[in-house]
Amino acid sequence: MDAHALHPATSTGIPNRKLAIWTFIGSECLFFASLISVYLVYKGKSLVGPYPHEMFEIPLVTAGTALLLFSSLFVVLALNGCEQGNRKKFLGWLAMTILCGFFFIGMQVYEFTHFYHEGLTMQKNLFGASFFTLTGFHGTHVTIGVIWLITIFIEGLKGHVPPAKALNFEMAALYWHFVDVVWIVIFPVVYLMNS
Amino acid sequence: MDSTAQAHEHNFPERAGEYVKIGLVLFVLTAMEVGAYEIAHREGVPLHEFLHTALIPVLIVLSAIKFALVALFYMHLKWDGPLLKGIFSFSLFLATFVILALLALFIYLGKFSAIIGPLTGAT
Numbered sequence: 001m002d003a004h005a006l007h008p009a010t011s012t013g014i015p016n017r018k019l020a021i022w023t024f025i026g027s028e029c030l031f032f033a034s035l036i037s038v039y040l041v042y043k044g045k046s047l048v049g050p051y052p053h054e055m056f057e058i059p060l061v062t063a064g065t066a067l068l069l070f071s072s073l074f075v076v077l078a079l080n081g082c083e084q085g086n087r088k089k090f091l092g093w094l095a096m097t098i099l100c101g102f103f104f105i106g107m108q109v110y111e112f113t114h115f116y117h118e119g120l121t122m123q124k125n126l127f128g129a130s131f132f133t134l135t136g137f138h139g140t141h142v143t144i145g146v147i148w149l150i151t152i153f154i155e156g157l158k159g160h161v162p163p164a165k166a167l168n169f170e171m172a173a174l175y176w177h178f179v180d181v182v183w184i185v186i187f188p189v190v191y192l193m194n195s
Numbered sequence: 196m197d198s199t200a201q202a203h204e205h206n207f208p209e210r211a212g213e214y215v216k217i218g219l220v221l222f223v224l225t226a227m228e229v230g231a232y233e234i235a236h237r238e239g240v241p242l243h244e245f246l247h248t249a250l251i252p253v254l255i256v257l258s259a260i261k262f263a264l265v266a267l268f269y270m271h272l273k274w275d276g277p278l279l280k281g282i283f284s285f286s287l288f289l290a291t292f293v294i295l296a297l298l299a300l301f302i303y304l305g306k307f308s309a310i311i312g313p314l315t316g317a318t
Contacts, residue, residue, distance in 0.1 A: 032290070033289075072221075073269070180265055192232045192254055
């Protein structure tokens, strides 16, 4: 079947669902810009500790960052496999992406738990409130992305994601890449510019 | 060939090698970010003085390169049409404007906090 048979002609020349996911990603840019702004505005304004430099474990977060970056590579390789009808490549790389997503969520759960036991909560100070809000919303997006990718994986196992339906997966992949680029901004802004 | 077909045609070629190269560049850039952070916080190592003062601009440049690489190659914007590029670029412009405007607003307010009073409820 021709890959475009399922995408009727549109006035923009772009499948409507692809246009929709890009518009959604555009709105998400503003959402995270607001959260990053709040974090930056409150940076250094906490009157009581714990303070950022006392809390962060850079090696752990660097490992999480690397995993998220690699997951972006894996998902684009999976999409490439899906578009070419290479089921083994598609499902293999997609499974790796999901695994990386789980590890990243695990890293964040560990970090949040550790911070909580160290006395940092949302109510403790401005750093806690802005940090947990920003990274918490990002973690929620990662979780939603993992769930979305798992559903694609299950559909792929059933053979329901042929090259003609690659757009279904491409939308999830675009969302996943967006989650990655947001972290590309959060990682230096929150963790590396903390002194 | 219509533009839809053209846009999709670009997604189908084998690009695994290109994607892996971009992935390695992203990994190296991340290592450079963390390396710059470590050097900036350790006295006595080469480039410490420079990175101690220029850490933030260096991190902004490195993360901007990473952002661009993922958006252009992994999100396929390099091969997509002007509409999708426009939607994303305009959103990024607005997002950057929001961040800069809020920072400018609060820095301005900070200078006059003696007049308007402190931020309420700040702990």
